[in-house]
Amino acid sequence: MCNRKVAGFGALRQLRGSALQRTQPGHATLPLNKQLKKKRSSFAILGFLANGPKSGYEIKRAITERTSFFWNESFGQIYPMLGQLEGLGLIEKGEVESVGRRSSQRYAITPEGLTVFEAWLRNPVEPTGFRNELLLKLFFGSYAQPAVLIEHLAAYQRRAEEEVRFLEERLRTIDDLANIAQHPHAIYLLAPMKHGIATARARIAWCKDTIAALGKAAH
Secondary structure (H helix, E strand, O other), rough: OOOOOOOOHHHHOOOOOHHHHHOOOOOOOOOOOOOOOOOOOHHHHHHHHHHEEEEHHHHHHHHHHHOOOOOOOOOOHHHHHHHHHOOOOOOOEEEEEEEEEEEEEEEEEEEHHHHHHHHHHHHOOOOOOOHHHHHHHHHHHHHHHHHHHHHHHHHHHHHHHHHHHHHHHHHHHOOOOHHOOOOOOOHHHHHHHHHHHHHHHHHHHHHHHHHHHHHHHHO
């Protein structure tokens, strides 16, 4: 996965300039469709369709390659949501592509869909629930041996280290990275990756400190 060459700024250039210009700070927030307000998957799908028509498979691939380190969706979430968005008039069916024996239905965002997507961008970020099984186990850690918790923490640290390696590799393999950094829209591509690296490194440091503290408590 780390060796996959990712799409660079070429994909970012496809963003509709009018949509970006109309979502500048200072604009009033807009009411969102009540059926979608709590279904954040819908806005991820609308966002990727704002780049151009895609099939459900292409949306999933784009999410896996570009946002999976902070936002992921499964096929089981994408396909039902495509049907719901179409029913609301926010996307429409386009051409059907045939690859071998397989046909792939593509979808395009409608003007109404773009308006809803822009409204979501303008509205405040709503807090989401936070669940972390490792922290729950640490909370009840007095019922377990320190060595067991240390093992859990070590595994958590390894995953964070792999995340750092993956994201740093993505930064290195972005097409024309040196030129991208000078582009006014580069922040939209690079900031999420840098956030992922920074938070993963913070988790690594926390794991090391907590493992050391548990090691002392075991003696």
